[in-house]
Amino acid sequence: MKLSILLSISSAFAVVKASLPAYAQCGGVNWSGDSSCASGFYCLKQNEWYSQCVPGASMFLRLIYHVCLTKCHLATVTAKPTTTTSGSPVPTTPVPPATSITSFAKADGNVFNINGKSQYFMGTNSYWIGFFTSNSDVDLVFSHLASTGLKVLRVWGFNDVNTIPGAGTVWFQSFVQGSAPTINTGPEGLQRLDYVVESAGKHGLSLIINFVNNWADYGGIPAYNKYYGLSSTNRTEWYASAAAQSQYQKYISTVVARYKNSPTVFAWELANEPRCNGCPTSVLTNWIKTTSAYIKSLDSKHMVTTGDEGFGIAGGTSYPWGPGEGIDWVENLKISTIDFGTAHLYPESWGEQDSFGKPWIDAHAAAAKALGKPFILEEYGSSTKPSILTWEQAVLDSGTAGDMYWQYGDSFSWGQTHNDGNSIYYGTDMYKTYVQDHAAAMAAKAV
Structure with missing residues (x-):
């Protein structure tokens, strides 16, 4: 001894x-x-x-x-607060060991029950993590997210290609002319997403996983349209195409089957920012009803959401408030197989000022509350970073169940992850101000 x-x-x-x-x-x-x-x-x-x-x-x-x-099997030791002179933020106490996810997330009124606890939360987005080929890089990201109190990470569950890339490049589904669509379940395919789910669970993080992109990044609807000879500009054709929807559902069933018994999955998401410019709102509403019911038929344990930007809601007269992108936000949230609502916030991209953010958050939070469902501000970003503090305060004041900034950034031996102007990097003063402090405030907010 x-x-x-x-x-x-x-x-x-x-x-x-x-x-x-x-x-x-x-x-x-x-x-x-x-x-x-x-x-x-x-x-x-x-x-x-x-x-x-x-x-x-x-x-x-x-x-x-x-x-x-x-x-002695001591579980906890209280530490004195520490500081650093390097300018990098540090937690004030030792980071506790990560807690594995053991129960399925679910809606609890206007908030969520996450891993057995009803709570408000902060999360973030990482479109790229499922395309890493290094397990240690994936683990590093989740250890950093866990160490700063983030609860949910939204990841791309799609990666569609029209030509098969060379070895070393990850892809999930191919649409190659002359060949049947192929879902890649190999080591440079969905096995990479497998490891993301595994690592997230070990580090106590939940995942929102979506199935297709409205945009051409990583294939998305344009990859389907190119293969099936549909319009490259008219999204209505994709929503109405029996062949495209059949393959889309086949892909959904493949992904859901891999993780339907995993409590690490927070929710399934129909798409990243589904739109249908100029079409009747019934097009998307019917598609949401059909697709969400299909997912629930495969998996009744997990929540389902749309992943839309929040257009088409009462509160203003400018472009985002209207139904021009085929979205009726409240009508879609009423669908019984949709468990919570999402909205994104990019005033600059929509021709608005950053002051647009607070009424946008308030309107969605109030509408969701009236329907008895939670609301997540799922993406937000601004080149005028101080505006983010105003939005985060609006999240706290409005009763928004959770918010997830776009996007998480980190540094590795090979360099930094993609910076699109909105990236906030772990270990920086900006991360302390806009992420770590707000995550603590959301965690401390009483339900």
Whole structure:
């Protein structure tokens, strides 16, 4: 006993002499690198797969924690707040080990029950994470999300191509002329999404997974249209095409079958920003009814939502408020197989000022409340970053169930993830201001 405790003490003191930078990986299954962290940080086991250098308490408390974690089965040690002079934000207490997702998310009035607890939440978006070929990069993202209190990540569940890419490039579904559509379940196909689901669950994150893009990025509806000879500009044809809808549902059934028993999935989403410019709102409403009912027939355990931008709602007279994109937001939210509403917020792209944001949030939150369903501000971004604070306050004040900024950014050995002007990168002062602080406020908000 004395020898083992001395070995534990020796290991604890080794932390002080270590060299790994803040928030670096320092252990886990198959980890062969260093396990010691820079001064002021210690190596905390988040799960069997991942340990991370996190800000520590005094050496005395770290020593107690290390020894008692292995000898006394101590669950929690309270640490003194720490600061850094580097300008990078740090949590004020050691990050607790990640909690696996053990129960299915569900609507609870105007909020959500997530992993057994009814709560408000903050999340974010990462379209690219399912296209990573490195498991360690995926794990790093989820460890960072968990460490700052984010609860839900929205990911692309589609990646459609019209030509098969070379080895090393991930794709999920192909539409190659002269060949039948192919769903790629291989190691550079849906197996990459498999690992995203696995890692998210281990780190205590839930996922919103969508099935198609309105836009041409990663194929989307344009990839279907090219294959089936449909209009490249008239979305109505895609919603009305029996062949396109049949393949779309075949793809849905393939993805749902992989994860329908996984509580890590927060919800299925019909599409990213479905639109039907100039068409009657009945086109999309009928499609939403049909598709959401189809998903529920495959999987009654998970929630379903549309993924739309929130157009077509009372509150104003300018473009976003109207039904010009074929959306009647309230009518669509009334559909029994739609569990919650979504809206996006990009005033600059819609010819609006950032002041447009608060009434937009308020209108959707009020309409959802009247229907007894939750509402998520699912994407938002602005080049005028201080406006985001006003929007986040509106989220808190309006009773919006959750908000998910666009988009999460991170840094890896090969460089940073894509910056589209809205990216907010982990470990920066901006991340502390717009993400970490708001995530804490949402978590603290009483239900």
